[in-house]
Amino acid sequence: MTDDAATARRIIELLWRREQPARRGPRPRVSVDDVVRAGVQLADADGLSKLSIRSVATRLGLRPMSVYTYVPSKDVLVALMVDSVAAEDGDIGELSLPDRLAAIADQYRDELVRHPWLLTISMWRPVLGPHLSARYERHLAVLEGSGPTGGGRFDDVELDTIVAALRSFATGSARAEIDARSASTMTGLTDEAWWEIYGPLLAEVMTTQQFPVSSRVGATVGELYQAPGDTDAAYRYGLARLIDGIVSAPRSTFSA
Structure with missing residues (x-):
């Protein structure tokens, strides 16, 4: 087995908490969940960028080498952290289609x-753990059987693309919100x-003659x-x- 394959297997085993052979000796002071929780905090x-195995060990009152018995590297720890925070989302419930889309x-x-640290991680090829997988299943399930007002149902490709589009839009908005919050922190x-x-x-430099539209709009918004x-x-x-575009589409964009 190659190193990459061995690492992948270890990540999957940890994400899905596959049973490991019991070890002899004293009972562990903490669990994998404790390590992941400390990493998230x-x-x-x-x-x-400031997260390290050493900082996790300090938070848990362990020696750094002890943490490696739970997670083999920071990269593996981060994969576990990404999956763990997805568990914070609950069921969307019985809502209208527009409200279900908004909830996603x-x-x-x-x-x-x-x-905010999630924004620094590429999610193009996420290692799907139980919580990420469960959330994706929930999001698809609440849309399955629905369709645009023009008739028909969303097909499988469209279901995936709708969820991806909603996530992309939400990600851009979250980045703007985080930037706005950090601006106050940095400047005081x-x-x-x-x-x-x-x-x-x-107002002195952006004259209405030079910037007739933006000076008016900027002043109004400000x-x-x-x-x-x-x-x-x-x-x-x-x-x-x-959501208006998704709901009012006359037919599936991906239909033949």
Whole structure:
């Protein structure tokens, strides 16, 4: 077995908690779940770049080498962390189709805002653990049997693409929300304080003659929000338009 194949097997075994042969000796002080939980807490607080096996060990009161008996590397730990936070999402429930679509997007967006370090991880080829798999199943299941108002049902490719489109949109919005929050942290200025300083200065240089539309719109938005914008309002508006397109499609985009 190649090193890559052996690593893949170990990741899958840990993700799905496949039973390992019992070890002799003292009972372990912590579990794999404890290690993963500590990793999530550290990444939430300081970001993924500062996460290390040593920092996890310190948080758990263990020696670094002891942590390697639970997870073989930081990369494996991160894979376990990504799957674990997906467990935070619950059932969507009995809703109208537009509300089900909105709930799917909200779950993805809320997860990223709670755990910004997820944005630094490529999800193009995720290692599917039980929680990621269960969430994908739930999202597909609440859409299966539904279809656009023009008639028919969403086919399998369309089901997957709808979920992917909702996730992509939610990811962009989450990134904007996280950027907005970090701006206040980095500058020490609230959006309102920032606008009080920069609004008048921008009005001096962005003359209505040179920027007739943007100066008017920018001033209107700034006065309304006392900030450069409102990420939540943009998200709700864009999501509503995206859902309108999905619901009102006359037929499956992927039908022959």
